[in-house]
Amino acid sequence: MVRQFLNWRTALAFVAIAIVTGTVFYSNYLAKKIAADERKKVNVWVQSLKTRSSTTEPSAIELTNIITSENKEIPIIATDENDKVLGPNDYSNLDSNKVKADSNYLKNKIAEFKNQHEPIMVEISKDPLYYNKYYYGDSELLQQVRYYPIIQLIIVALFIIITLITVSTRNKSTQNQVWAGMAKETAHQLGTPLSSLQGWVEMLKDDPHNEKIAVEMAKDVDRLKLVSDRFGKIGSTPQLEEKNIIELVENMVAYIKRRAPEKVNFTINSFNETEITGMVNAPLFDWVIENLLKNALDAMEGKGSISVTIKNEVANIIIDVSDSGKGISKQNIANVFKPGFTTKKRGWGLGLSLSKRIIEQYHKGELFVKHSEPGKGTTFRIVLKK
Incomplete structure (x- = not known):
């Protein structure tokens, strides 16, 4: 039974490791793929802004407006070369209420985005050299893909814990039944010789010379009866x-x-x-x-x-x-x-x-x-x- 329990536990551990390892590698692959795709989208978004600011062609302006409006997921902040936000509306997909309520909100977001991705640099002029930076963060989809292995790890861990508890409880229940059965059988086996001993004690009491011995033997027989009664009660409430x-x-x-x-x-x-x-x-x-x-x-x-x-x-x-x-x-x-x-x-x-x-x-x-x-x-x- 113990060996079987250990085999189950080992098998579950290997299955869990395989699932988690495969999930981590695949999720990491998907995250890198999505991150590369999002960087391309941000590049297109930035170039469309640059085009819109340097052209008067109505069709070009309309096209750039369509491109910039399509980004509804990736948060972006535009800054100068010193990381100063260009203007009050030079950010996208961020909570405007938080921007108004907290003067450090955009600054904190820039620091957060720096840790996630390299900014996209856009040259504004060559003489003197001047450029803008576009910081961007992870979309909700990318965050979900990155957190997915952790969630799955928790689910797998809960599954293993529940399974181990179930197996352990079943084993303990089986052991309890075995011990209770042994105890009741012991009590049953003691019953016959105890009855015989009680008869011999009563016979000894009839002889005055054995009265003292009979009394002490009766105490030990009563003790044996108590022990038998204890064994018989094991397993019952x-x-x-x-x-x-x-x-x-x-x-x-x-x-x-x-x-x-x-x-x-x-x-x-x-x-x-x-x-x-x-x-x-x-x-x-x-x-x-x-x-x-x-x-x-x-x-x-x-x-x-x-x-x-x-x-x-x-x-x-x-x-x-x-x-x-x-x-x-x-x-x-x-x-x-x-x-x-x-x-x-x-x-x-x-x-x-x-x-x-x-x-x-x-x-x-x-x-x-x-x-x-x-x-x-x-x-x-x-x-x-x-």
């Missing part, structure tokens, strides 16, 4: 209920503490509050806290401290899970929530990925690494909206 967050955290810390080395110290700080209610799915939320606590334990070599801080803010409930373990390197912080990423010798690297999905997709909250320093520990933060 969980129901959120109002729960006491402090109580849920305390229960999970107590469960992990019983299975942790004696030299690991656990603390919970809720700032003297005994009840902070939030909308959660208790089994899935427990799973997240359990994963964070287990990761904290794995980060320590059998000794250290784990603290959980619960803050009741105006709009959010903040839960910080901190440890004094080995910490996370800067290059790994961005990867800790990616499926399959793990620094452990055992495990699939799915715990933090699933935890993040549970908090952010199901509970509309946030889960992120608040702080981590190699050799000093890590703090994960959960933000639940009230």
